Amino acid sequence: MNAADVMTGNVETVAPDDEVGEVLARLADVNYSGFPVVEDGRVVGVVTEGDLVDLFEVEDRVLWIPIGLPPLADTLTYAFDLPGDDVDIAAHAEDPISSVMTADPVTVDADDSIDALLDLLADPESDINRLPVLEAGELVGIVTRQDLLRGLNRERDAGGAA
Numbered sequence: 001m002n003a004a005d006v007m008t009g010n011v012e013t014v015a016p017d018d019e020v021g022e023v024l025a026r027l028a029d030v031n032y033s034g035f036p037v038v039e040d041g042r043v044v045g046v047v048t049e050g051d052l053v054d055l056f057e058v059e060d061r062v063l064w065i066p067i068g069l070p071p072l073a074d075t076l077t078y079a080f081d082l083p084g085d086d087v088d089i090a091a092h093a094e095d096p097i098s099s100v101m102t103a104d105p106v107t108v109d110a111d112d113s114i115d116a117l118l119d120l121l122a123d124p125e126s127d128i129n130r131l132p133v134l135e136a137g138e139l140v141g142i143v144t145r146q147d148l149l150r151g152l153n154r155e156r157d158a159g160g161a162a
Contacts, residue, residue: 004110006151007133007141012141013038014047014097019092023094036132037101041134044140045101055092055100100149108143110135114151121145 012036014023023035027049034048106120108131120128121143134142 001111001114001151003108003112003114003131003133003143004113004141006117006134006147007110007143008064008147010140011036011132011139011142013139015039016044016096016098016101019093020052020055020095020097020100022099024093027052032082032144034130036105036142037097037140041138043102043105043107043134044129045098045121046105046132047097047101048129051100051102055095105132106136107134109133110140114148117143117148121148 003062012026012030012035014037016039026035027033029074033050034046036045037045043050075132092125103113106126106128108120109119117131120126120131131143135142
């Protein structure tokens with residue numbers, strides 16, 4: 001089994017100059033959480049819901065309070081979301097998606113092994129959830145963690161070894 005066996009083809013993409021607001025609207029209409037960013041037929045980035053949420057996160061509204069009296073008790077730190085103004089989504093709606101995307105994403109070739117995909121998708125430090133699949137440098141599909149699990153499950157059910 002290889003990447004081509006588990007990938008999802010016909011991948012929806014966005015362009016680097018697509019506006020954040022457009023991409024948010026598209027994400028609301030699909031059942032996945034990110035898009036490859038393609039320019040001139042080449043994958044130049046990936047944008048995810050997480051990237052867009054980070055854009056609107058207000059860091060100065062969180063108050064961190066240490067609780068406890070060392071050495072008598074462990075000190076725990078609690079975060080409290082302070083009341084504040086609503087996040088102004090319109091302020092970023094016209095920003096290009098290139099301003100929030102992950103540039104130069106990790107990609108795989110269509111003939112890469114399942115073991116190679118597992119190594120990439122299970123690595124907690126890189127925390128990758130989707131891998132654009134390339135063939136001769138062109139985007140032909142995408143493999144998500146869920147795609148990989150489905151493929152491994154099919155292989156197991158068929159009685160083969162993954």
